[in-house]
Amino acid sequence: MAREECKALLDALNKATACYHHLVLTVGGSADSQNLREELQKTRQKAQELAVATRAQLTAALRDRGLGAEERAEFERLWVAFSGCLDLLEADMRRALALGTAFPLHAPRRPLVRTGVAGAAAGVAARALSARSLRHEAEGDFDVDDQRELEREILQVSEMIHDMEMKVNVPRWTVQARQTAGAELQASASASSVGAVSVQERTGPCDPSKALAATVFSAVLLAAVALAVCVAKLS
Amino acid sequence: MAGGRRGVQMPHLSKMERVVVSMQDPDQGVEMRNQRLRITVIPHTVAGSDVVDWLVQKYCISEEEALHLGTLLVQHGYLYSLRSPRSLVLRPDDTPYRFQTPYFWTSTLWPAAELDYAIYLTKKNIRKQGALVGHEKEHYDQLHRKINHTWDLVVMQAREQLRAAKQRRKGDRLVIACQEQTYWLVNRPPPGVPSVLEQGPERSSCTAGRVQMTKNMEFYKQEMERCRKALTRARVKSSICLEAYLKFSSQHGPHDPIMSGCLPSNPWVTDDDTYWTMNAPSVAVPTKLRVERWGFSFQELLEDPLGRAHFMDFLRTEFSGERPYALLEGPGRALLLRTLRVSASPGHGSGGPHLACGPPAENLSFWEACEELRHGRQAQVHAMVDSVYQQFLAPGAARWVNIDSRTMERTLEGLQQPHRYVLDDAQLHIYMLMKKVGVRARRAWQYPAPWGPAPPHCSPVHTCSLGSPLQRSKLRLRGRRACPSLLLKERSSCDFKKYFNVGAPGWLSC
Numbered sequence: 001m002a003r004e005e006c007k008a009l010l011d012a013l014n015k016a017t018a019c020y021h022h023l024v025l026t027v028g029g030s031a032d033s034q035n036l037r038e039e040l041q042k043t044r045q046k047a048q049e050l051a052v053a054t055r056a057q058l059t060a061a062l063r064d065r066g067l068g069a070e071e072r073a074e075f076e077r078l079w080v081a082f083s084g085c086l087d088l089l090e091a092d093m094r095r096a097l098a099l100g101t102a103f104p105l106h107a108p109r110r111p112l113v114r115t116g117v118a119g120a121a122a123g124v125a126a127r128a129l130s131a132r133s134l135r136h137e138a139e140g141d142f143d144v145d146d147q148r149e150l151e152r153e154i155l156q157v158s159e160m161i162h163d164m165e166m167k168v169n170v171p172r173w174t175v176q177a178r179q180t181a182g183a184e185l186q187a188s189a190s191a192s193s194v195g196a197v198s199v200q201e202r203t204g205p206c207d208p209s210k211a212l213a214a215t216v217f218s219a220v221l222l223a224a225v226a227l228a229v230c231v232a233k234l235s
Numbered sequence: 236m237a238g239g240r241r242g243v244q245m246p247h248l249s250k251m252e253r254v255v256v257s258m259q260d261p262d263q264g265v266e267m268r269n270q271r272l273r274i275t276v277i278p279h280t281v282a283g284s285d286v287v288d289w290l291v292q293k294y295c296i297s298e299e300e301a302l303h304l305g306t307l308l309v310q311h312g313y314l315y316s317l318r319s320p321r322s323l324v325l326r327p328d329d330t331p332y333r334f335q336t337p338y339f340w341t342s343t344l345w346p347a348a349e350l351d352y353a354i355y356l357t358k359k360n361i362r363k364q365g366a367l368v369g370h371e372k373e374h375y376d377q378l379h380r381k382i383n384h385t386w387d388l389v390v391m392q393a394r395e396q397l398r399a400a401k402q403r404r405k406g407d408r409l410v411i412a413c414q415e416q417t418y419w420l421v422n423r424p425p426p427g428v429p430s431v432l433e434q435g436p437e438r439s440s441c442t443a444g445r446v447q448m449t450k451n452m453e454f455y456k457q458e459m460e461r462c463r464k465a466l467t468r469a470r471v472k473s474s475i476c477l478e479a480y481l482k483f484s485s486q487h488g489p490h491d492p493i494m495s496g497c498l499p500s501n502p503w504v505t506d507d508d509t510y511w512t513m514n515a516p517s518v519a520v521p522t523k524l525r526v527e528r529w530g531f532s533f534q535e536l537l538e539d540p541l542g543r544a545h546f547m548d549f550l551r552t553e554f555s556g557e558r559p560y561a562l563l564e565g566p567g568r569a570l571l572l573r574t575l576r577v578s579a580s581p582g583h584g585s586g587g588p589h590l591a592c593g594p595p596a597e598n599l600s601f602w603e604a605c606e607e608l609r610h611g612r613q614a615q616v617h618a619m620v621d622s623v624y625q626q627f628l629a630p631g632a633a634r635w636v637n638i639d640s641r642t643m644e645r646t647l648e649g650l651q652q653p654h655r656y657v658l659d660d661a662q663l664h665i666y667m668l669m670k671k672v673g674v675r676a677r678r679a680w681q682y683p684a685p686w687g688p689a690p691p692h693c694s695p696v697h698t699c700s701l702g703s704p705l706q707r708s709k710l711r712l713r714g715r716r717a718c719p720s721l722l723l724k725e726r727s728s729c730d731f732k733k734y735f736n737v738g739a740p741g742w743l744s745c
Contacts, residue, residue, distance in 0.1 A: 015399075030278075099338060119403055
């Protein structure tokens with residue numbers, strides 16, 4: 001159904017935006033590196049694809065005159081969430097451009113701020129792309145070219161937002177959100193199917209360490225049991 | 236952050252950013268240590284004393300100043316304390332601090348948005364299982380009402396951001412959480428903590444904030460505009476300004492209750508309100524200081540309601556034939572004649588020694604009515620203008636005031652579309668006429684005292700002077716070239732001194 005598709009796309013876009021936000025947080029800090037810039041690029045490109053797809057679907061749905069009032073309200077709710085998400089994405093992209101220009105990676109006079117964040121963020125980007133892991137393939141001057149591309153993409157996104165405002169007329173103040181205050185505390189009550197999939201995905205990377213711990217523990221337990229049996233037999 | 240609103244980065248924030256970046260230099264920056272939590276080790280910790288030492292060394296300043304600068308950095312969120320993140324002070328000991336990530340640097344260029352704050356509070360709500368307290372709970376409820384339409388997005392983003400954070404190592408997760416907390420402590424301070432981002436009204440003008448580094452065409456255009464505006468401004472020589480300022484201070488100094496104390500006692504200190512009752516707006520006998528103040532200028536006299544009432548009495552009795560003040564012989568009489576000739580304006584019928592300026596008591600009433608119009612209620616402007624016209628300006632009115640023909644023409648034109656300042660010209664004309672009479676009134680009140688013995692507890696004898704002899708001679712010099720009213724002032728100042736002789740018999744003293 002159109003509504004489910006739209007919801008799924010919106011959730012994916014939401015995830016990509018959240019991951020992008022999380023990655024932009026570390027630009028200019030001690031975790032900034034070529035890899036991070038590459039991850040940023042991949043995440044935002046994925047987010048843009050999802051945005052274009054969502055927009056097409058939602059516009060088609062809202063243009064449909066034959067929608068019932070309740071369905072229409074539902075689509076309008078999705079639309080408001082979608083445009084908010086896109087605003088967040090655009091703002092983060094602008095911020096990334098400003099920070100990337102202010103903290104170029106290979107400038108000796110401009111050291112990165114030592115913030116204490118040191119680890120890699122490949123997992124975050126992988127989550128955004130709904131992939132298991134991420135391969136880094138960038139060459140030397142990646143960040144300089146990336147800045148130029150980022151500027152172009154920001155312009156594209158702003159144009160898209162502007163088009164959306166002009167072409168689809170959804171008054172935001174009439175939309176009633178479904179979530180009440182404190183709705184986030186009901187743990188996975190309103191998680192969608194995509195959310196459930198992502199939960200399973202998330203346990204993926206944790207599996208090796210947990211599996212290792214489990215095997216070590218069971219080995220120790222077996223050894224203890226064997227020792228106890230030997231002691232019992234001997235005595 | 237969300238929203239297209241972008242301002243200008245304030246210069247002091249740019250400067251702080253430069254300081255922070257220069258602290259990061261691997262060779263000449265601040266010394267960094269590691270922080271050991273139970274299992275995790277997080278690098279890049281600085282001690283407060285290291286920060287202070289580095290600032291002292293780098294900028295060659297005293298330790299006090301370095302401490303102040305360091306505290307500014309912490310208050311604006313560029314450094315945060317690891318032990319007590321809510322107290323935004325720099326301690327010059329081994330308290331550990333860490334630098335804030337550039338995304339979360341305080342910025343007026345990227346102001347913090349409501350949507351982001353809502354997402355942060357929702358994340359905190361999830362982490363604390365619904366135990367938000369105090370002002371955060373209030374803000375959460377407020378935001379839920381304000382941006383209700385995007386609340387779905389808020390919840391979705393909050394959940395996803397928490398899940399994204401779980402992809403990182405534990406140490407990174409902790410650091411990022413601290414960074415976000417510091418950011419919101421600075422941008423949405425708890426109640427009672429002053430906000431560092433508050434700009435006073437005069438500081439939010441863009442021209443003051445922008446620091447132009449490059450001298451491009453834009454810069455020169457702005458310079459030209461600024462110079463052009465400066466040319467059209469009226470200027471006064473600073474020597475004249477400062478003289479006037481000194482004169483004012485020396486004149487009003489003895490009258491100021493803070494500078495010279497007030498007698499009998501300061502009511503705020505001793506709870507004895509004799510001072511207030513003695514200086515009430517309508518009291519039978521004014522204090523000596525008050526009468527002195529009327530001598531400073533005509534404006535002072537008119538502003539004091541008691542002074543105005545006495546002036547009204549003076550006008551009534553003076554020009555109705557009775558002369559209790561007995562100062563119209565000798566220099567006083569010549570003065571009066573000169574006054575009358577000066578105030579007789581051209582284009583008007585009667586001249587000569589007969590009072591050509593109309594009954595002066597009506598002048599004062601007219602002036603008072605104009606003041607009421609100016610400061611009165613907007614809804615009553617029309618009615619008041621009508622009543623003033625009927626009473627004072629219409630030909631054949633009961634209390635007709637005499638204004639010269641040009642002013643009368645302008646006023647009558649303005650009365651077609653009445654507003655509260657339509658009678659300003661006429662009021663000014665009458666004010667100037669009254670001023671000349673006021674000079675004599677103020678003299679008349681010094682000697683003899685028209686209202687009996689002075690009240691007890693009043694101030695010690697003051698000499699009322701018009702400043703140093705140098706100033707007086709300058710006044711005289713200027714007066715020679717200027718209009719007759721200044722001549723009068725100069726002349727009256729001499730007579731003023733003659734009559735206002737300290738130690739003369741019958742002199743008003745306590």
